[in-house]
Amino acid sequence: MMKEELQLIELKDWGLENVDKPLIISGPCSAETEEQVLETAHQLKKIGVNIYRAGIWKPRTKPGSFEGVGSEGLQWLRKVKEETGMLISTEVANVKHVYEALRVGVDILWIGARTSANPFAMQEIADALQGVDIPILIKNPVNPDVDLWEGAIERIYKAGIRRIGAIHRGFSSYEHSIYRNVPQWQLAIDIQRRLPNLVMINDPSHIGGKRELIQPISQKAMDLNFDGLMIESHIDPDKAWSDAKQQITPETLNLILESIVIRDVNPENASLDTLENLRHKIDKIDDDLMDLLQERMKVSLNIGQYKKENNMTIFQQGRWNTLLKNHKIKGNKRELGEEFISKVYKAIHQESINKQNEVMNE
Ligand code: PEP
Ligand code: MN
Numbered sequence: 001m002m003k004e005e006l007q008l009i010e011l012k013d014w015g016l017e018n019v020d021k022p023l024i025i026s027g028p029c030s031a032e033t034e035e036q037v038l039e040t041a042h043q044l045k046k047i048g049v050n051i052y053r054a055g056i057w058k059p060r061t062k063p064g065s066f067e068g069v070g071s072e073g074l075q076w077l078r079k080v081k082e083e084t085g086m087l088i089s090t091e092v093a094n095v096k097h098v099y100e101a102l103r104v105g106v107d108i109l110w111i112g113a114r115t116s117a118n119p120f121a122m123q124e125i126a127d128a129l130q131g132v133d134i135p136i137l138i139k140n141p142v143n144p145d146v147d148l149w150e151g152a153i154e155r156i157y158k159a160g161i162r163r164i165g166a167i168h169r170g171f172s173s174y175e176h177s178i179y180r181n182v183p184q185w186q187l188a189i190d191i192q193r194r195l196p197n198l199v200m201i202n203d204p205s206h207i208g209g210k211r212e213l214i215q216p217i218s219q220k221a222m223d224l225n226f227d228g229l230m231i232e233s234h235i236d237p238d239k240a241w242s243d244a245k246q247q248i249t250p251e252t253l254n255l256i257l258e259s260i261v262i263r264d265v266n267p268e269n270a271s272l273d274t275l276e277n278l279r280h281k282i283d284k285i286d287d288d289l290m291d292l293l294q295e296r297m298k299v300s301l302n303i304g305q306y307k308k309e310n311n312m313t314i315f316q317q318g319r320w321n322t323l324l325k326n327h328k329i330k331g332n333k334r335e336l337g338e339e340f341i342s343k344v345y346k347a348i349h350q351e352s353i354n355k356q357n358e359v360m361n362e
Pocket of ligand 2: 029030232242243
């Protein structure tokens with residue numbers, strides 16, 4: 001059965017006032033005090049930000065960290081809307097959060113990475129949203145699982161929501177990295193390919209985890225044609241009660257936004273012929289690669305036959321080690337990264353083993 005295609009509404013038809021591409025959402029990680037919430041909002045409004053964010057309930061990794069001011073903060077958000085005319089958004093993680101946020105007129109809700117990883121929580125939230133018509137943004141789950149992310153989006157869609165955005169905030173990793181959450185951009189590209197019209201927002205604050213990385217990550221997101229950015233900001237970042245290292249002042253945000261180059265997908269005066277030509281070349285090379293892979297797998301089948309007749313094991317550790325080592329050297333000479341070559345050859349080798357297995361057990 002063909003999977004039903006989700007009929008999502010693209011950003012330009014969301015009908016939100018003053019919201020163009022790139023859509024910018026900013027505000028503190030957490031609402032802390034009424035003064036901090038309102039002052040940050042006024043400063044953001046002054047630099048042209050029209051969507052405000054603040055976490056009211058904070059999902060923290062360990063107990064004892066600041067867990068958000070709770071419902072009281074919703075009144076501060078309501079004031080932001082009244083005083084600045086900005087749209088307001090907050091994170092919801094359970095049914096109670098949804099009802100309370102809707103009651104004070106929150107315009108956009110987002111679902112955090114720990115929640116989108118949990119189908120039970122997602123279903124409860126989706127049920128609570130039945131019949132509600134506001135945009136919902138869904139962060140990627142903490143683990144790099146596109147199906148899980150897509151599943152979370154589908155649950156919200158099934159509740160009747162059509163203005164859906166995905167927030168790419170990177171993925172947890174045990175390994176040390178310059179990022180707080182490794183971006184793994186290919187997952188964001190994949191979810192976009194699966195769900196046409198899905199609004200894609202990048203969250204450089206939670207990917208980078210530090211101020212210096214916000215600009216380059218934002219630029220990369222724009223170069224990948226994301227629809228918008230969610231960036232944490234605070235009137236006094238060093239004193240923030242959560243995520244202090246990654247928050248920036250509205251003033252710094254303004255500098256970053258001014259420095260970002262926005263490129264067109266199909267610029268009117270660019271020579272599309274050239275791009276078309278280059279794409280043709282790529283398509284041709286891909287066809288050749290495909291043919292070569294097919295050739296190679298045919299040889300694998302012959303090898304499988306030989307090993308079967310001679311009662312040899314399929315996997316030969318020595319041969320594989322030599323092969324991988326040589327390929328890395330050859331790759332190096334061609335300016336192909338070691339990790340890339342290693343990944344490609346591991347995949348090819350695995351497929352070759354599968355083919356030999358087929359022959360062996362015929
Ligand atoms: C946040 O936006 O402050 C937050 C908690 O993000 P995430 O769910 O991406 O960790
Ligand atoms: Mn945060």
